[in-house]
Amino acid sequence: MSAPIPKQALWSEIADTLAADLARGAYRPGERLPSEAELARRFGVNRHTLRRALARLTAEGKLFPRRGAGVFVADHAMTDYPLGRRVRFSQAVSAAGQTATRRFSRIETRGADAEEAQNLALPPGTPVHVVEGVSLADTTPLAAFRSVFPAGRFPGLPARLGETGSITLALQAEGLTDYTRAQTRIVAKVAGAALAARLMLAEGAPVLRTRAVNVDGTGQPVEYGTTWFAGDRVALTVAP
Amino acid sequence: MSAPIPKQALWSEIADTLAADLARGAYRPGERLPSEAELARRFGVNRHTLRRALARLTAEGKLFPRRGAGVFVADHAMTDYPLGRRVRFSQAVSAAGQTATRRFSRIETRGADAEEAQNLALPPGTPVHVVEGVSLADTTPLAAFRSVFPAGRFPGLPARLGETGSITLALQAEGLTDYTRAQTRIVAKVAGAALAARLMLAEGAPVLRTRAVNVDGTGQPVEYGTTWFAGDRVALTVAP
DNA sequence: GGACATTTGTCCGTATGTATC
DNA sequence: GGATACATACGGACAAATGTC
Numbered sequence: 347m348s349a350p351i352p353k354q355a356l357w358s359e360i361a362d363t364l365a366a367d368l369a370r371g372a373y374r375p376g377e378r379l380p381s382e383a384e385l386a387r388r389f390g391v392n393r394h395t396l397r398r399a400l401a402r403l404t405a406e407g408k409l410f411p412r413r414g415a416g417v418f419v420a421d422h423a424m425t426d427y428p429l430g431r432r433v434r435f436s437q438a439v440s441a442a443g444q445t446a447t448r449r450f451s452r453i454e455t456r457g458a459d460a461e462e463a464q465n466l467a468l469p470p471g472t473p474v475h476v477v478e479g480v481s482l483a484d485t486t487p488l489a490a491f492r493s494v495f496p497a498g499r500f501p502g503l504p505a506r507l508g509e510t511g512s513i514t515l516a517l518q519a520e521g522l523t524d525y526t527r528a529q530t531r532i533v534a535k536v537a538g539a540a541l542a543a544r545l546m547l548a549e550g551a552p553v554l555r556t557r558a559v560n561v562d563g564t565g566q567p568v569e570y571g572t573t574w575f576a577g578d579r580v581a582l583t584v585a586p
Numbered sequence: 587m588s589a590p591i592p593k594q595a596l597w598s599e600i601a602d603t604l605a606a607d608l609a610r611g612a613y614r615p616g617e618r619l620p621s622e623a624e625l626a627r628r629f630g631v632n633r634h635t636l637r638r639a640l641a642r643l644t645a646e647g648k649l650f651p652r653r654g655a656g657v658f659v660a661d662h663a664m665t666d667y668p669l670g671r672r673v674r675f676s677q678a679v680s681a682a683g684q685t686a687t688r689r690f691s692r693i694e695t696r697g698a699d700a701e702e703a704q705n706l707a708l709p710p711g712t713p714v715h716v717v718e719g720v721s722l723a724d725t726t727p728l729a730a731f732r733s734v735f736p737a738g739r740f741p742g743l744p745a746r747l748g749e750t751g752s753i754t755l756a757l758q759a760e761g762l763t764d765y766t767r768a769q770t771r772i773v774a775k776v777a778g779a780a781l782a783a784r785l786m787l788a789e790g791a792p793v794l795r796t797r798a799v800n801v802d803g804t805g806q807p808v809e810y811g812t813t814w815f816a817g818d819r820v821a822l823t824v825a826p
Numbered sequence: 827g828g829a830c831a832t833t834t835g836t837c838c839g840t841a842t843g844t845a846t847c
Numbered sequence: 848g849g850a851t852a853c854a855t856a857c858g859g860a861c862a863a864a865t866g867t868c
Binding site for chain 4: 828830832836837838839842
Binding site: 597633 | 854855856857858863864865866
């Protein structure tokens with residue numbers, strides 16, 4: 347009979363309203379929103395209902411809450427990250443007018459597991475260097491990474507990484523002058539607690555995970571790397 | 587004094603426990619989980635607390651709830667989707683041993699907006715065909731798409747799409763024998779309500795959005811396309 | 827088709843914990 | 848320490864969709 351109105355959930359409408367406010371520029375990036383309690387009053391809903399709306403905007407990367415401090419408007423410039431044969435992190439970031447830094451959080455040498463061994467074309471258990479860390483543009487984490495290298499080929503790599511702070515330079519010091527990316531596989535994930543903390547993201551925020559093998563001039567694998575990009579800060583570009 | 591344990595949230599631990607159960611195969615794909623009420627009893631928590639745990643597993647694509655029916659274990663094979671110069675949807679799907687179909691939900695002709703005009707190298711307001719739909723592997727939606735074509739160059743395109751059901755064939759019928767992808771830009775997003783419905787995903791599930799321009803042999807743009815891939819069903823691959 | 831129990835989704839209220847200022 | 852603000856957890860109630868009898 348009457349209108350077949352697909353009534354939207356209250357929290358969903360509130361989320362849309364707030365999203366429109368943000369798009370309109372009602373709150374500037376970095377600015378603090380009114381407290382949850384006040385927003386709830388303003389919309390005439392329970393605080394939980396409002397929190398559900400905020401949760402969605404947080405997952406979309408538009409807001410980030412800080413316990414005890416307030417809810418803030420996110421401010422993230424999108425960095426283009428070209429996925430070519432030669433991918434160099436610092437080039438991509440400095441092209442965007444920012445300062446690229448890399449922070450290593452773990453460097454260890456151990457036996458390769460099945461997956462690592464397969465991708466590096468090594469027998470399982472062969473010693474490999476595992477390097478973990480995050481890549482920053484200025485002070486914002488853009489990506490978390492884990493790279494695995496055959497230890498036999500680059501015995502001094504861990505020391506070189508500490509000296510140079512650069513994977514490319516460390517590999518050069520170990521005698522590898524050039525390497526190229528063989529194939530990249532990209533999937534979308536949501537950040538769990540651990541990854542969210544490393545990337546300074548909200549739990550549930552979208553993440554681009556790439557997996558790639560780099561090979562030397564003869565096609566021999568020299569690195570098996572996984573990178574998790576913050577979905578709302580990085581756009582991967584593929585040129586033909 | 588005692589242990590400075592960074593106590594995890596209850597719901598988070600429950601989510602981890604359930605995720606481990608799923609990984610262990612305690613519930614088979616497609617199977618129904620016990621009801622929220624029963625799981626809450628079993629874990630000794632309030633239903634809301636348990637729901638929060640389920641929400642996370644849902645966002646990760648491991649579960650999908652159906653109102654009135656229950657919560658089910660997701661079962662999605664990952665389809666590899668190569669992003670090369672020539673991207674043909676059906677090839678990628680049939681390579682995975684599945685049947686590719688395309689369903690068009692809207693075909694209309696209107697004036698190009700600013701963004702469309704720029705990407706197609708046309709003056710704003712120039713008539714364009716807009717085609718929306720979803721791509722399925724068997725009966726599972728893999729991607730939602732919107733493609734924009736210059737109407738002047740392909741006057742009969744809407745009719746051809748209805749006849750052939752294929753964009754490639756429709757363009758051929760309009761005299762375009764070959765086209766290639768100029769550049770692709772990939773970002774990660776979370777699905778909103780509308781997109782979630784089209785892709786049969788949970789709201790908040792991760793999505794890969796690609797934007798690309800296809801050009802003919804002379805470099806003239808012939809299509810501006812946006813595609814939203816279900817993040818947990820598709821892996822984009824980039825070959826050098 | 828209709829009545830009914832089941833199950834998930836939404837909304838409200840309250841209390842307490844924890845981090846920040 | 849105290850006030851503020853977000854995070855977690857519990858409880859209850861009803862709506863909406865589903866499946867069954």
